[in-house]
Amino acid sequence: MELRFLIVLDDICTNDDWLKFVRPFADAVNGSRVIITTRDSKVASEVDPWSHPLNLMQLTEEDTWALFLNKAVPENSSENNLNNVKAEIVSLCRGLPMAIVLLGGLLSTVELSEWSIVIDHLLARDHHFLKCIVDLSYEKLPSRLKLCFLYLVMFPKSYEISTRRLLQLWVAEGFVQTSNEPSIDSQDMAMTCLKELERRNMIEITERKSDESPKTCQGVYKPSLPEKLGQYLKNLRYIGLRWTGLHTFPESIGDLQCLETLDLKYTNITTLPSSIWKAKSLRHLYMTGASIQKPSSKESSTSTS
Helix, strand or coil, rough: CCCEEEECCCCCHHHHHHHHHHHHHHCCCCEEEECCCCCHHHHHHHCCCCCCCCCCCCHHHHHHHHHHHHHHCCCCCHHHHHHHHHHHHHHHHHHHHHHHHHHHHHHCCCCHHHHHHHHHHHHHCCCHHHHHHHHHHCCCCHEEEEEEEEHHHHHCCCCCCCCCCHHHHHHCCCCCCCCCCCCCHHHHHHHHHHHHHCCCCCCCEEEECCCCCCCEEEEEECCCCCCCCHHCCCCCCEEECCCCCCCCHHHHHHHHHCCCCCEEECCCCCCCHHHHHHHCCCCEECCCCCCCCCCCCCCCCECCC
């Protein structure tokens, strides 16, 4: 007797993603169901034209504005001089908490006189505004914070990361510069970086200890691997992307001359760039559970599994 199933696919971004997932379920027995969630109404309508998507209630204009002020404007600051951009901000965020939090974090680092410029830039790219907010937020990060933020791509989406472990990894990778002050150690400086990313709403503290210090955290919006990965993380020795759902890997992997281990198990990557053979220190390439054609090279001594 064939068993029925219920599959829940969270945060489907494109119709192509859905088509890749649905193929194994084409001959499902009667009564089985696949439920998807998506932020894109177009994806929802294309998945099943005969169904009626359930639209979750978005925040009201008042709640949107209140949350935005909480994230973008310091306490005790007047909001009277924001009235000229209020309507555009509320419209841009569409009542989506993630958009509000990200935009608030971005504008909190921008002079008020430049807010209109940033908002106009986002409105011109309305269809991809979430990614655009993240890109702009990333561009405005100091160099040391860019490396720390990009490191979050190594963890699965919504994965709760031990802050103690994350700070140790940042220090081990050399992302945190040592201080000339003997009273300030590298762990303290790493914590300063974490708090700054939290202030910018690019990291969310998910659990705190009894003394209110961060215990676990996660990325508010999972960054994608940048094309210039090798330039930003040139001393990286280990990349673990297992279960991340990543689709592509940048050509700049060849610039990672210190990379020894690349774990792509259970990702959606199907091909690897030919530049991978330029990563001369690469010794271990893990691809179980991913539909990747193993790259062939007579010159390579890399082990694959």
